Amino acid sequence: MLLPGIGAEELGTLEREIGFPLDGGLKALLSVCCGVVTPASSMAPGAFFLQYSLLDAAGIVEWQRYFANAERDLVADGDHWGAGMLAHHSWVPFAQANTGDLLFVDHRDGHEGEVGEMSFGDPRYRLLRPGLTEALHDMCVAVEESAPLLLPELRRIQWCTRGACWSGTSTPVRFRDLSAGFVG
Secondary structure: OEEEOOOHHHHHHHHHHHOOOOOHHHHHHHHHEEEEOOOOOOOOOOOOEOOEEEOOHHHHHHHHHHHHHHHHHHHHOOOOOOEOOOEOOOEEEEEEOOOOOEEEEEOOOOOOOOEEEEEOOEEEEEEEEOOHHHHHHHHHHHHHOOOOEEOHHHOEEOOOOOOEEEOOOOOEEEHHHHOOOOOO
């Protein structure tokens, strides 16, 4: 079940805690929904995107600080290659899988808005989509058309649906309705 979004004041607090302005697509997403009721397993209902659960504001801050600290440690150890491939302070996680893997929006110069994936089984940055808006749009289209969602490295996710999901209420919600605020 998706949790309610946060308002402008909470978004401002989140930006102050992180230390820089958030990507517009991420702010729009968080204003619609900020977190999910954590599923019991990766196969349980409640995954938000690609078997990932949407983080709440506290989770976003926690994991962004993890990336910032990891980047600082890499640089201190002389591993400048690892900064930006293994961790970066400008990565803002927004979803986490039960495995610990994270999806994040990149805020680095030249990479603004890109959606990346950090898999702790293979800890190298992977670009998934050029932006959060595109990622969510592609997911919406795939769900509504019962089509596969193609990902880098020949991965894909496929499901059967009639264009509706259950948001924890008795009312079916079309995925595009959830994304109306940030998918054009």
